[in-house]
Amino acid sequence: MATLAGTVPTGYAGGRAQVLLDWLTTVDHKKIGIMYVVAAGVFGLVGGALSLVVRTELIETGAIMGADTYNQMFTMHASIMLFLFIMPVATGFANYVVPLQIGALDMAFPRINALSLWIFLFGGILMLSAFAFDGGAAAAGWTAYPPISSNTAGNIQPAGVGMDLWLVGVIALGVASTAGGLNFLVTIFKMRAPGMTMFRMPMFTWTVLVTAFLVVLATPVLASALILLFADRNGAGGVFFDPATGGQSILWQNLFWFYSHPAVYIMILPPMGIVSEVLPVFSRKPLFGYRAFVMATVGIGLLSFIVWAHHMFTTGGVFLPFFMASTFLIGIPTGVKMFNWMATMHKGSLHFNTAMLFAVGFVMLFLIGGITGVFHAAVPVDFALHDTYFVVGHLHYVLATGAAFGIFAASYFWFPKMFGRFLNEGLGKIHFWSMFIGTNMIFWPQLMLGLDGMPRRINDYADNPGWELMNQIATVGAFVAMVGAVIFLFNVVHSIYWGEKCEEDNPWDAGTLEWATTSPPPVYNFDRLPRVRSERPVFDERHGLGAYASSEGESPPQTSS
């Protein structure tokens, strides 16, 4: 943190030690947000490195490393990317941006906010520390299905504390995100500036609100499942989940997916909100269909609680028609969003800087992720594709080119607000294109391999025609994408110190409240707030539309359709 902290004018006489202490003890939502993003970025690099190990193993038929090592690699890659990268980095941006967007001084509970950050770091380090112990880290996949994850002798999960550290780590992360979710709910409901009604909130704040509901209602169910599995492994003798001792492995799957399907939306909704902020700004148009977009977001949130068993179609323990129908329904609000984004860009004055490129890339590639998801919703198709690389391709199109692209768009978009300097656009373009080309090289072949029947989670594969070539393309793609990630890292470090200065409050001519204060904002965010009479108060003020506002708080003529 010290290097980061050094760039922020603090005015302390105590030097670097004082600055460091200030960051370690801060309850300011902006500093906490930056620490979330930085910590998640470091974890994300580790997770990315593990994915390179996985891809290297698959470059040719024949095993390079043992199956056990490979199991640890893909398990920890997934666990890190989901729990330690995508979720906390979105939490970090939400921490920084949401109080600014609603015109608040800080979060509702600043100290609980700091507590969430430190519990998150503790849980992450706990999970990763398993590599240092005998038996290594968790190796049962991020889904940790019993009996693979139970401690019966001869199991896939090697003996040792790796799995237990994983369980306790994820419980800690769950506590952190539940506390964070409570905080966002109260902040968004109770801390909005005068005039900021619910239907004037920026779209990113809306998606964070729905996400917070999902976190608060779903994460505790995961915690209960993790505790039962921990008990199973340590004393309860597998009575809950291990079929060998009378437990029900499907019970774990039900409890796990009751959290983990909403978790997909916990990971994708904030990036959807980010894209909905970036696209209008660089299309020079308001977001098309604001209310429809809000309804679609709420609809996805509600539906997310009744679709979990579509992960378990092949178990035979699921009422197929209901979960097939409910899963298909998810396509409707998601489709509404796709049309919102396209209509926002339609006939807009498009500015293709890096933030916009990542947002457009999100819309394009998330479409592939979404449509392959609809394939899986159909039970007969799912029976054929279950546990093949098609699933891997699908989920990475949603998360790696969806959620992660949204996060990169947010980085380029809000960096000037956070640090008062721009990220370098030239490096940004290289970053985008290597990511765009690299990720498609990885995940499109995976979709094709899946259709061809290649199973996932194996360290060696049969010498079938074309499989080796497809895997090699994917492996090269992984390295191309990683080059992009390293360039981005260099860009961030370089730009914090030497980037082009951003003197303006509102460099992008955006409309939401975070652009009404200085870049970076003062400790208490706002010296003054513009009148909030629409969902774009800063735009209204700049263009004189605030004059429409009456003292009763009526809306001016709608600026969105």
Next chain:
Amino acid sequence: MASRTAARQPVNPLKSFFVGNEPMTNGLWGMVFFIFSEIMFFSGLIAAYLALREDALEWAPLIEGVYDHHAILEAEFRPVFFTILLVASSIPMQLAAFAIRKGNRGGMKLGMLVVMVIGTAFLLNQAVEWMHADFAIGDGPYSATFYLLTGFHGAHVLGGLLFIAFLWMRSYLGHFDAHRNTAVEAATMYWHFVGAVWILVFSLLFLA
């Protein structure tokens, strides 16, 4: 917006009873959402209990001659007594909240003291229950769910007691009055929740 219009809103009797007539503070909203998350946590545990019980051939300790909850309930009044006691302790806790709403800190402390005594007694009885139970957690689904449900409920009782004890000590520093009492109201809500969960857990473990 809420703060501006709160004064003009008609009185909601339910809200008025639980949190008084002043606007809900952030802290109280936080406690409401926290209780929602706790409900989901216990839902997960109880779902596991119901699923295992549905599947079990016989729902009792698998070892013959050991402590069985139906038997103990027929022989002794103790479990019912402590259940009534814990649920009834919501009354002194709510009276403590009523007292501090009127600025009566002495009344609040008295109510809290009663709650702390009852809560501690309840936990001691749980310890007796666990000593009676001559089966281990790994003996089967009956024993595992018994220890986990009572254990996690007990942990929540302990958490509530520590919360209330902390507030009780703070009151000696002159904290809390008719207008600044969010923490007391929040603790009261939480205590009601702990009692309500016990009704459910007790019904499942002893009665069903």
